[in-house]
Amino acid sequence: MSNQQEEIFLSIIEQNKGIIYKIANSFKKDENDKKDLVQEIILQLWRAFPCFDDRSKLSTWMYRVALNVGISSYRKEKKKNDVIVPLSETMMDFSEETETSPETQLSLLQQFINELKELDRALMLLYLEEKSGKEIAEILGLSEANVRTKTNRIKEQLKQKFSKINA
Amino acid sequence: MIKQLWQEYDQKLEKSLQLNYKIIREMQTKKIEDHINSFRRNQVLGVGVGILFTVFLGFLVINSLNNIYFAISIGLIALFNIFAVAAYIRHLAMLERISIADSITHTQEKLAAIQSSLNMVGRIMILQTPFWCTFWYNQQLVDHGGTTFWAINLTVVALFTILSLYLFNALTYKNIHRKWVRSFVESFGGKKIIKAMEFLKEIEEYKTEG
Numbered sequence: 001m002s003n004q005q006e007e008i009f010l011s012i013i014e015q016n017k018g019i020i021y022k023i024a025n026s027f028k029k030d031e032n033d034k035k036d037l038v039q040e041i042i043l044q045l046w047r048a049f050p051c052f053d054d055r056s057k058l059s060t061w062m063y064r065v066a067l068n069v070g071i072s073s074y075r076k077e078k079k080k081n082d083v084i085v086p087l088s089e090t091m092m093d094f095s096e097e098t099e100t101s102p103e104t105q106l107s108l109l110q111q112f113i114n115e116l117k118e119l120d121r122a123l124m125l126l127y128l129e130e131k132s133g134k135e136i137a138e139i140l141g142l143s144e145a146n147v148r149t150k151t152n153r154i155k156e157q158l159k160q161k162f163s164k165i166n167a
Numbered sequence: 168m169i170k171q172l173w174q175e176y177d178q179k180l181e182k183s184l185q186l187n188y189k190i191i192r193e194m195q196t197k198k199i200e201d202h203i204n205s206f207r208r209n210q211v212l213g214v215g216v217g218i219l220f221t222v223f224l225g226f227l228v229i230n231s232l233n234n235i236y237f238a239i240s241i242g243l244i245a246l247f248n249i250f251a252v253a254a255y256i257r258h259l260a261m262l263e264r265i266s267i268a269d270s271i272t273h274t275q276e277k278l279a280a281i282q283s284s285l286n287m288v289g290r291i292m293i294l295q296t297p298f299w300c301t302f303w304y305n306q307q308l309v310d311h312g313g314t315t316f317w318a319i320n321l322t323v324v325a326l327f328t329i330l331s332l333y334l335f336n337a338l339t340y341k342n343i344h345r346k347w348v349r350s351f352v353e354s355f356g357g358k359k360i361i362k363a364m365e366f367l368k369e370i371e372e373y374k375t376e377g
Contacts, residue, residue: 064270138270
């Protein structure tokens with residue numbers, strides 16, 4: 001990868017660091033596992049970057065790679081020796097404020113999302129990131145109608161969970 | 168309401184997340200393991216061990232052509248192993264064709280399909296069991312073994328044949344709801360395979376329901 005490409009890649013990661021963290025946070029519970037997943041998503045994005053072409057939007061490509069890595073990693077059992085980069089030096093550092101107190105609504109939302117099945121979780125993350133139905137369909141490989149139906153179903157589930165808690 | 172909550176989360180992350188550029192740049196030179204490649208590594212190991220074992224079996228067959236019973240039994244066992252090696256090579260070729268940048272359902276379906284097909288490899292490998300009961304036969308045993316000896320031996324071979332055929336038919340995803348089938352597959356390291364088969368079914372349903 002040339003220096004110019006490297007700079008472009010780093011700026012893409014900088015602009016999208018939030019979603020990488022959110023995906024890691026949705027597919028891993030343990031803090032060290034989250035750091036590993038962030039590392040793996042960035043590694044796979046790095047590897048796939050030279051093959052990226054303009055046929056799809058950059059965000060579509062990025063979400064596809066990140067979610068594919070997230071789901072694959074979630075479905076695999078954790079191996080202790082997977083971590084090669086020492087944990088004291090990780091690719092993404094989050095300060096203490098990142099974690100909200102368990103009483104907050106946001107924490108509940110995260111918890112509810114983490115309870116969804118992998119594909120529903122991916123869909124909800126994309127919905128919350130304000131991706132259009134068309135782009136969600138492209139990223140997940142579903143029809144737009146299917147995405148609409150599923151989004152409504154999951155939103156309804158989340159609403160019910162919130163109303164149960166607030167009742 | 169949930170989108171508003173999410174935006175707050177976004178703002179909070181924006182402030183607190185810091186990228187470690189040094190480490191990201193170092194990725195080019197460091198050997199970093201990844202989850203996707205761990206499956207590939209196992210398949211390569213399987214191919215390596217399988218080839219060595221098949222070569223060993225081939226060596227035995229070539230050097231024992233004077234004992235037709237041994238040569239046929241081991242030869243057939245070697246064929247089963249060649250099938251397994253071919254299946255693992257096919258998995259590696261399929262993995263090469265999978266793009267991590269394809270749609271989620273497409274990529275995950277392919278990955279789960281490869282893992283699930285390991286179940287088929289296992290089922291076919293079970294069919295070699297009866298030949299492990301016959302490789303020690305020789306002409307002298309055939310000529311002078313006696314009725315009782317052959318009655319017992321052929322019963323054992325028949326039992327293993329029936330058992331292996333039964334297992335071949337039973338150990339499929341459609342029977343995974345049976346407790347013993349699940350336990351059997353799991354006890355032979357097939358937990359991930361079951362998960363993959365379940366995920367494959369889930370993806371199929373996910374794509375069709377709407």
